[in-house]
Amino acid sequence: MVASQNHILRDCGYVLDAENAAETARLMLRDRLVNEAMGGVLPEGVEGLRLESILDLACGPGGWVLETAQGYPWAKVTGIDISETLVQYARAQAQVQGLSNARFEVMDLLEPLPLPDDHFDLINARDLTGLLTPATWPRVLHEAWRICRPGGILRLTEFERPISNGAAFMQLQELTRRAFQRTGRSFPPPSHHLGILPRLAALLREAGCGQIQQRAYVLDFSAGSEAHEALSRGYEVELWLSRPFLLDAGVTTPAEFDALYRRAILEMLDEDFAGLCYILTAWGKKVCPDPDFSERGAASSWPD
Numbered sequence: 490m491v492a493s494q495n496h497i498l499r500d501c502g503y504v505l506d507a508e509n510a511a512e513t514a515r516l517m518l519r520d521r522l523v524n525e526a527m528g529g530v531l532p533e534g535v536e537g538l539r540l541e542s543i544l545d546l547a548c549g550p551g552g553w554v555l556e557t558a559q560g561y562p563w564a565k566v567t568g569i570d571i572s573e574t575l576v577q578y579a580r581a582q583a584q585v586q587g588l589s590n591a592r593f594e595v596m597d598l599l600e601p602l603p604l605p606d607d608h609f610d611l612i613n614a615r616d617l618t619g620l621l622t623p624a625t626w627p628r629v630l631h632e633a634w635r636i637c638r639p640g641g642i643l644r645l646t647e648f649e650r651p652i653s654n655g656a657a658f659m660q661l662q663e664l665t666r667r668a669f670q671r672t673g674r675s676f677p678p679p680s681h682h683l684g685i686l687p688r689l690a691a692l693l694r695e696a697g698c699g700q701i702q703q704r705a706y707v708l709d710f711s712a713g714s715e716a717h718e719a720l721s722r723g724y725e726v727e728l729w730l731s732r733p734f735l736l737d738a739g740v741t742t743p744a745e746f747d748a749l750y751r752r753a754i755l756e757m758l759d760e761d762f763a764g765l766c767y768i769l770t771a772w773g774k775k776v777c778p779d780p781d782f783s784e785r786g787a788a789s790s791w792p793d
């Protein structure tokens with residue numbers, strides 16, 4: 490597992506082993522909890538917005554795409570991810586659920602995307618913090634802006650490290666923050682968080698979006714809450730899968746990590762455990778500098 494993790498670290502810069510089956514299960518479960526906490530896949534409301542062509546960047550096992558395809562049956566919803574395994578998994582899910590309007594393709598977000606200019610009505614991206622850096626965010630958003638139609642929407646959702654009353658749980662979060670900082674993944678200045686949430690609106694603005702709006706959500710996974718069991722299990726998996734990244738970054742030792750990990754699991758089982766996960770969604774419109782350009786977008790060769 491460590492060897493394959495290092496391979497992934499080198500090849501796509503993602504901090505977890507995306508191909509691990511436990512990670513797939515964690516992402517599918519978290520997808521449901523997050524959509525519930527936010528009130529749906531597009532809770533901001535899209536009245537008046539033409540939604541025929543939707544793209545999800547780094548879609549993972551496809552939870553957001555599948556639910557969107559179900560909720561917007563007239564729309565073609567495409568998910569792209571670098572992992573062939575996850576794309577195959579997502580395609581199988583679409584088939585089982587009879588969602589012929591959901592489609593999945595293997596693509597690397599860090600390369601120019603083989604997708605036409607000015608095409609998608611809505612481009613969504615959730616939880617890219619583990620794979621993008623302050624240097625690569627602008628490149629990826631520039632590419633997203635290119636393939637979004639004029640008047641279309643770019644929509645980003647990110648998570649901060651969770652907070653809780655578990656001392657070991659919080660120490661592991663602090664190790665993660667330090668590893669992100671040490672590997673150049675967090676936004677300056679160095680602080681107690683990863684720095685992505687306050688930057689979301691600015692990243693959209695710098696990419697060329699206008700009419701930017703934001704909405705915050707919180708997912709409570711304290712003992713006794715509806716999300717407690719599933720999200721605690723999710724953090725158990727996420728923390729364990731982050732072990733090679735933290736060791737590689739030199740912020741902990743195997744003995745220290747393992748002791749903290751065991752204590753954190755016990756803390757999450759405590760009846761007094763309190764935990765919150767903060768989520769921020771920011772979205773903006775692709776503002777077109779050319780007034781003659783149709784809001785309905787350009788003709789394209791991407792098969793709908």
Ligand SMILES: C[S@@+](CC[C@H](N)C(=O)[O-])C[C@H]1O[C@@H](n2cnc3c(N)ncnc32)[C@H](O)[C@@H]1O
Nearest residue numbers: 501503507547548549570571572597598615620
């Ligand atoms: C934290 S998961 C997020 C999945 C999904 N967006 C969600 O919110 O459930 C990150 C995903 O990014 C994918 N990924 C990592 N590097 C990538 C790259 N260079 N291009 C495209 N996808 C990538 C991984 O395979 C993984 O599925």
